[in-house]
Amino acid sequence: MSTLAGKHIVLGLSGGIACYKAAELCRALMKSGVTVQVVMTEAAEHFMTAVTMQALSGRAVFTSQWDNREANNMAHINLSREADAIVVAPASADFMAKLLHGRADDLLSLMCLARPVEQVPLIVAPAMNREMWANPATQRNVAQLRADGVHVLDVGQGDQACGETGDGRMLEAEEILEDLESFFAPKLLKGKNVLVTAGPTYEAIDPVRGITNLSSGKMGFAIARAAHMAGAQVTLVAGPVHLPTPRGVQRVNVQSARQMQTAVAQHVDTAQVFISTAAVADWRPANSSDQKIKKDGSGQTPQLGFVENPDILATVAHSPRAVSGALFCVGFAAESHDLLAHATAKRERKGVPLLVGNIGPATFGQDDNALLLVDVDGARELPHASKQNLAIELVADIARRMG
Ligand code: CTP
Secondary structure, three states: OOOOOOOEEEEEEOOOOOHHHHHHHHHHHHHOOOEEEEEEOOOHHHOOOHHHHHHHHOOOOEOOOOOOOOOOOOHHHHHHHOOOEEEEEEEOHHHHHHHHHOOOOOHHHHHHHHOOOOOOOEEEEEOOOHHHHHOHHHHHHHHHHHHOOOEEOOOEEEEOOOOOEEEEEOOOHHHHHHHHHHHHOOOOOOOOEEEEEEOEOOEEEEOOEEEOOOOOOHHHHHHHHHHHHOOOEEEEEEOOOOOOOOOOOEEEEOOOHHHHHHHHHHHHHHOOEEEEOOEOOOEEEOOOOOOOOOOOOOOOOOOOOEEEOOOHHHHHHOOHHHHHOOOEEEEEEEEOOOHHHHHHHHHHHHOOOEEEEEEHHHHOOOOEEEEEEEEOOEEEEEEEEEHHHHHHHHHHHHHHHOO
16 A cells, blocks of 8 residues: 555645646546645646646645635645645746745745644655756755755756756656655665665576576565665665666666676675565576577587576575674575475575565566565465565564564
8 A cells, every 4th residue: 555545735836847747646646545635826827727637636726825715714724734745846946946935925835834844744846947957046945945854856857848958857747656655654774774686587598598587576676665665775686677666776787696696795785684585596507608509400409507506695694794683684485385384494594584485476477476474483474465565564574673
């Protein structure tokens, strides 16, 4: 379930071409179970009609502090008191300058100023031309707004409506949604560095062929996302998968088990948690050819010998930091049968305090899963659910174990 479900958000629009993205954001918020009250400035109404935003949000839009639909005629007080957060998207350069100075000459800025600062966070998604964004005045304003406790989201980079290219675009609706989900998630791993491996590895036979497995990487990516949402700095070492990088997560792409081991070795010393979800290939071809192996017409098949790959998790789990408890290691086991027995044996063999078992063929490539958490005391089941929800539960479980 989304951390946003059940929340009430006042979505403020100030003037900018990015208003069209606010329409998508409104829809995405509603889909996540949020009730949305839209407030628009006069400038915003030049880019988007209140009718559109009313139709999307299912609520009449407020545009003026003189709106007499409110019995006490105090829309700025009423709207801000009932909100879990005020999200201004797009936030124009001018609107941010107004916020900075505590000006209050339109409903949206008045409402931001009148909000109870401790209870109603203010989150703004800047949107403007790259020169306006880079201007020292804007950068000064952003820094001061952050110092004042306003949560200023990043800007996107790329083509702008004016024809220029650079920083200053408003984030896409789904990126803002992701940042809002993170904002509301409990910060159970705040200050921790978490290293996650995910996906299969690919072991080359020659430049065009190799052996790999059916792991999609979805569980590991969901865990990386959940750990980031929980406030951790996350490094994700990913085998060859076509999944988007979760926002805020540092991704290192690798192909083979040995590359994965090198990447893990480079990042593990600063980590407090290592979660090894990757389906590392157990073996690699003993001799991979630099050139494509050709048929010679004789009907003979190539003789492929194999050597065992390094066991990344077992190596890390037996390192001094892991043994001393400075690094908490979590292993995964993808089994086809006898899950409890295999997972229990594997936990001891790998030397990890927690091993997470799942039935591989049932889950590879799927969006849902069921997990069996095995530790020294026994096993606990996390019943069938989306991989993202299971990841959130697993991260909470790991945080509890770390105290
Ligand atoms: N693992 C690893 N390096 C390997 C093999 C596995 O780091 N070379 C990690 C996986 O990321 C997982 C755990 O070890 O966390 C168990 O992986 P799995 O493939 O289920 O176990 P294996 O040790 O390969 O045992 P088997 O294939 O015989 O079940």
